[in-house]
Amino acid sequence: MSLQVPSARALAIATVVALGAAFALVFFYAPNDADQGFIQKIFYVHVPIAICALIGFVLAAFHAVRHLRTGDAIHDVRSYVAIHMGVIFGTAALITGSIWARAAWGKWWVWEEPTLVSFLIVFLLYATYYPLRYAIADRERQARYASVFAVTAGVFVPLNFMAVRMAESLVHPRVFATADGGLPAEMLLTFLVALAGMALLFVTLMRFELAAKSTSSAISRLRRAVDNEAPIAPASRIAPVAPSEAGS
Amino acid sequence: MSAFRTILFKDLRVELRTLQSLPAMALFAVTTFVIFRFGLDRTDLEGSLAAGVLLVTILFAALLAINRLFVAERDEGGFDAIRLAPIDPAQLFLAKVVALFIYLLALEVIALPVFAVFFGTEAGALPSVLAVLALVNLGLAATGVLVSTIGANSRARDLLTPLVLLPLIVPLMIAAAGAADPLLAAGGPSLSDAGKWMASLALYDLVFLLVGYAVYEFLLED
Numbered sequence: 001m002s003l004q005v006p007s008a009r010a011l012a013i014a015t016v017v018a019l020g021a022a023f024a025l026v027f028f029y030a031p032n033d034a035d036q037g038f039i040q041k042i043f044y045v046h047v048p049i050a051i052c053a054l055i056g057f058v059l060a061a062f063h064a065v066r067h068l069r070t071g072d073a074i075h076d077v078r079s080y081v082a083i084h085m086g087v088i089f090g091t092a093a094l095i096t097g098s099i100w101a102r103a104a105w106g107k108w109w110v111w112e113e114p115t116l117v118s119f120l121i122v123f124l125l126y127a128t129y130y131p132l133r134y135a136i137a138d139r140e141r142q143a144r145y146a147s148v149f150a151v152t153a154g155v156f157v158p159l160n161f162m163a164v165r166m167a168e169s170l171v172h173p174r175v176f177a178t179a180d181g182g183l184p185a186e187m188l189l190t191f192l193v194a195l196a197g198m199a200l201l202f203v204t205l206m207r208f209e210l211a212a213k214s215t216s217s218a219i220s221r222l223r224r225a226v227d228n229e230a231p232i233a234p235a236s237r238i239a240p241v242a243p244s245e246a247g248s
Numbered sequence: 249m250s251a252f253r254t255i256l257f258k259d260l261r262v263e264l265r266t267l268q269s270l271p272a273m274a275l276f277a278v279t280t281f282v283i284f285r286f287g288l289d290r291t292d293l294e295g296s297l298a299a300g301v302l303l304v305t306i307l308f309a310a311l312l313a314i315n316r317l318f319v320a321e322r323d324e325g326g327f328d329a330i331r332l333a334p335i336d337p338a339q340l341f342l343a344k345v346v347a348l349f350i351y352l353l354a355l356e357v358i359a360l361p362v363f364a365v366f367f368g369t370e371a372g373a374l375p376s377v378l379a380v381l382a383l384v385n386l387g388l389a390a391t392g393v394l395v396s397t398i399g400a401n402s403r404a405r406d407l408l409t410p411l412v413l414l415p416l417i418v419p420l421m422i423a424a425a426g427a428a429d430p431l432l433a434a435g436g437p438s439l440s441d442a443g444k445w446m447a448s449l450a451l452y453d454l455v456f457l458l459v460g461y462a463v464y465e466f467l468l469e470d
Binding site for chain 2: 068121124125128131132135136137141144145147148149151152153155156159160162163164166167
């Protein structure tokens, strides 16, 4: 427990350094794209965010499997936090993707871009995680059902990407599909630093939320303990106390 | 295997005696066709538009059955009885999948000819469309039983099931539309790309049957 605070701080510092370096590279080092010019630089924000969101969903499925196997509640909390961060990053990815689409193709939404469409569908599915989870009152059942959802949705993600990609005729110019192969070295370096920065941000936020979760559950545990002791005082004021009890 | 058969025949017998789901689904589907006729302002449909109207109608009619699938289990203590019985929970999953598959097939046997009559579809296209719909049914049944069990054990119940199910079956609908579109094309059915789409439908069915079979016991634990 005592180890968690400094390492979270170290993570936070590393995140700031990495993201700062990434933005410095984006603005001062990476060349402008020949076709799209300056706006293409949103690529260094949008793509890492989207990758982190998807990795978050995979991570959630992994922890959900572990939760179902072991029944240990900590894995359910991790799965929840991973999905929570994935949904937040997913929102950011959709917004940045939409901005990029507007700048590059003149429209806020482009159905011909299969990755963006797949991402929207995945996002819509994971957005139902919250109503599902909070519609179940019993704690253990809630955790189990949430894990079943996380596993099912984790399997769904690749299937969905495949189906959407099949539905597109791929006539749209896919300038960035070759992120690793066709990218100049400067762009690739900038992209990798940006990806590392976003991944660190994701991990740091997860760490902080996990710490917040464990703290709030510790507080409610303490509060319950206090409440269980507290009734003695008001009860003795209202109810007549038998002499023998009053003595003890 | 006997638990599977017992649950399946129980479900089919209940449906045959009470007729709670099927007539409602069929009526819903026919009315939805009428609404589409005016919503789209078209009297003849072909190609992707026909496929879309047919699939969306079947999907929403299916939601009626999926929502009601576990009403008896929930209200009459069927879930507890299954938990107490010395059987594999996956038997319940498989029995419900087959029952739902049969309901959906029965719905389509009624709705598909009505669709053809209403919107001028060639009769020759119907058997192949029904084959596509059979694969759709299997995927709908696998995901539907899974989500319906979650919904039945939650407070939100009727709200939660469609909410979670709809995004989950988007890939199924993509593949189904891809397969049905050329079959309902204007110049008579063509089989272009049908194999590719049928294969992805079958893949979806297989994956979610396996997932459901694997995780279903965790939904019944208590």
